[in-house]
Amino acid sequence: MTGSIPLLEASPPDPTPDAGPKYRGGPFAYFIALTFGLTALGGGLLLVQSGRPAWGVACLVVFGAVAARSIACLVEHFRHPTSLPRLHAVLGDVLAFRIRSTCRDVAATVFFDSDKPAAGSATRLLCFVENYASRQRVARFRIGPHPALGLAAAHVVDLHLAAGQAAVYVRPLSVAAALAPGEHDLPVTLQVQKPTGTGVRLPGSRRHLYDLWTVHFAAPFTVSDIAAQPSAASEPPRFLTLASASEKQPRLDALQFLAR
Amino acid sequence: MLSPEVFHRLRAAQLRSVHEQELLSGRDWILICAGVHALAMVYPVFLLINVLRLHSASLNQHLHPAINVAFTLASGLALLGFWWWSRYAPYRAALGALAGYVALQGALAALDPHQLVVGATFKAVVILGLIQAILVSHRRHSAQ
Numbered sequence: 001m002t003g004s005i006p007l008l009e010a011s012p013p014d015p016t017p018d019a020g021p022k023y024r025g026g027p028f029a030y031f032i033a034l035t036f037g038l039t040a041l042g043g044g045l046l047l048v049q050s051g052r053p054a055w056g057v058a059c060l061v062v063f064g065a066v067a068a069r070s071i072a073c074l075v076e077h078f079r080h081p082t083s084l085p086r087l088h089a090v091l092g093d094v095l096a097f098r099i100r101s102t103c104r105d106v107a108a109t110v111f112f113d114s115d116k117p118a119a120g121s122a123t124r125l126l127c128f129v130e131n132y133a134s135r136q137r138v139a140r141f142r143i144g145p146h147p148a149l150g151l152a153a154a155h156v157v158d159l160h161l162a163a164g165q166a167a168v169y170v171r172p173l174s175v176a177a178a179l180a181p182g183e184h185d186l187p188v189t190l191q192v193q194k195p196t197g198t199g200v201r202l203p204g205s206r207r208h209l210y211d212l213w214t215v216h217f218a219a220p221f222t223v224s225d226i227a228a229q230p231s232a233a234s235e236p237p238r239f240l241t242l243a244s245a246s247e248k249q250p251r252l253d254a255l256q257f258l259a260r
Numbered sequence: 261m262l263s264p265e266v267f268h269r270l271r272a273a274q275l276r277s278v279h280e281q282e283l284l285s286g287r288d289w290i291l292i293c294a295g296v297h298a299l300a301m302v303y304p305v306f307l308l309i310n311v312l313r314l315h316s317a318s319l320n321q322h323l324h325p326a327i328n329v330a331f332t333l334a335s336g337l338a339l340l341g342f343w344w345w346s347r348y349a350p351y352r353a354a355l356g357a358l359a360g361y362v363a364l365q366g367a368l369a370a371l372d373p374h375q376l377v378v379g380a381t382f383k384a385v386v387i388l389g390l391i392q393a394i395l396v397s398h399r400r401h402s403a404q
Contacts, residue, residue: 252262253262
């Protein structure tokens with residue numbers, strides 16, 4: 001749990017359980033195991049040879065512990081079976097969105113629908129997310145602040161994502177009638193937590209994407225100078241499942257509300 | 261089933277958002293270049309302090325360290341200026357940043373060719389970063 005910030009479960013809930021090793025055991029684990037293992041052995045032997053056995057043992061214990069931890073991660077990685085559910089790749093393949101990077105294995109994109117609202121009208125912010133990992137993630141979106149969209153302070157929301165789950169968070173917003181026509185940006189920041197470990201990338205996910213710790217978005221919208229009837233964002237925020245690794249097909253019908 | 265019109269609308273809005281994110285990335289490249297350039301400024305400033313405060317002979321006989329520091333400072337300020345401008349005209353700002361940087365460093369090299377070698381790694385990183393800023397902002401520029 002993350003303090004007072006609500007943790008939202010997508011509707012319908014995704015029952016896909018965590019799978020795969022808790023630690024990834026990738027190239028970084030090999031690097032740490034080799035570096036610290038060699039340092040422990042070499043440093044320890046040198047210190048013992050130079051007549052400082054206590055320092056030698058200390059070196060062996062400290063650096064050896066780090067190496068042993070990395071080796072344990074690698075062993076866990078190889079002991080796990082490789083039968084993992086396949087990802088639907090909704091964002092990159094089905095919806096054909098352009099995804100340049102992931103945030104701790106979560107692909108995300110943020111934009112407005114409509115992105116050309118009139119001043120005083122309502123619009124929606126869509127936050128599409130897809131978990132490429134074999135273990136659950138919590139995606140924290142910090143939306144705003146943007147007083148002209150009714151966000152005097154940043155709106156923070158935590159979205160729970162099961163392994164392989166794709167979902168969309170819909171946040172209705174009202175454009176202030178006094179907002180000047182032209183181009184505007186809504187700043188959105190994404191950070192991802194790994195409550196049950198890292199896991200591995202699911203089959204079907206793209207492996208060559210940059211994996212970042214924090215991703216900053218600037219959702220653009222153009223306020224037109226056409227007069228509109230003032231309307232408040234009446235619908236509540238929604239968090240909808242678009243695909244589950246446990247199901248054969250994605251649930252794109254969940255996006256029906258976008259049809260006008 | 262969703263209509264193709266909805267798909268098309270979503271993709272267009274998402275593509276616009278990606279371009280906006282790339283625009284931020286292009287601005288970031290110019291700022292990173294300014295930061296790298298600030299690191300490259302350490303050695304000329306060290307030389308200047310050495311000459312002015314410790315009254316030692318300049319390590320570089322061809323050019324007074326003050327001139328080197330002045331050019332380096334001007335390049336850094338120009339990069340910061342172009343970074344500020346890139347908020348309004350990212351493509352032209354990135355082009356201007358590269359042109360300005362190359363012109364100032366070229367003028368410095370014309371005074372003392374030895375300066376091309378000093379800090380060559382930093383210069384290469386800055387130029388590559390500015391080329392990246394141009395490529396990023398060009399994608400948005402051509403999409404418009």
